Amino acid sequence: MQLKANNIGFRYDRGPWLFRGVNLSIGPGEVVGVTGPSGRGKTTLCRILASYESPLEGEVTFNGAPLTKKGYHPVQMVLQHPEKAVNSRWKMHRILNEGYQPDEALLELLGIQQEWLTRWPHELSGGELQRFCVARALGPNTRFLIADEMTTMLDAITQAQIWQAVTEIAKKREMGIVVVSHEAKLMQRLCHRVIEF
Incomplete structure (x- = not known):
């Protein structure tokens, strides 16, 4: 089982190429880091x-x-800003069970x-909301998780708790992970290899 980007390129409208000729492969249970300056297209790569x-x-x-895109997608993505990934008009139990x-x-x-399940998104902190986004992404058919600056906005304790849970689940399921981050220590701790983008 492998997720591969084969010579991919992307640009918006007729503007300059954001990137071209990108090749990337992630195997089961592998954690691959992607780092590099802002504006190079890391988030766009994740979205692709x-x-x-x-x-x-x-x-x-x-x-x-x-x-x-049919059915439950084997590649799930968790965004940096959880409030942008949820429907503000739904309570958390509905968001979670989507x-x-x-x-x-x-x-x-x-x-x-359990008491968070009956709350609205605006009633939760960023860390609490991100935990729901991670849970929603970790369905039984998820084979690869794309974590785009997933814990950047969170405090150190919440970051550690979320990553501990995610890596434990990934190891148990042999789930591949792409980690996008500027935090060198996080990449060293989590990743089998890191790609400069």
Whole structure:
């Protein structure tokens, strides 16, 4: 099982190329870091890997075949700003159950308290909300997780708790992870290899 970006390129409208000729492969259980200066297209690369965007050149494949958007997607993405990833008009239990129904063991591992389920997104802190976004992304059919600055906006304790839970689940399931971050210590601790983008 492998997620591969094959010679992909992207630009907005007719502007300059954001990137071209990018090749990247992530295997089961592998944690790959992507780092580099702002504005180089790291988030766009993540969006392409998760099928939010389509490359203008090349393709992304899963197990050797082009990714399809039908059904539960095997590649899930967690954004830097959780408030942008949830419907503010839904309560948290509905947001959480949008793709699948997580078991209580996962919620407990991520530190999600039962009383949060009946709250609105604006009633939660950024760290609490991000825990829900992570839980929602870790469905039973998720094979690769794209973490785009997933814990950058959170305090150190919350960062450590979330990453401990995610890496524990990834190891158990042999789930691949792409970690986008500017934090060198985090990359050294988590990643098997780091790519400068």
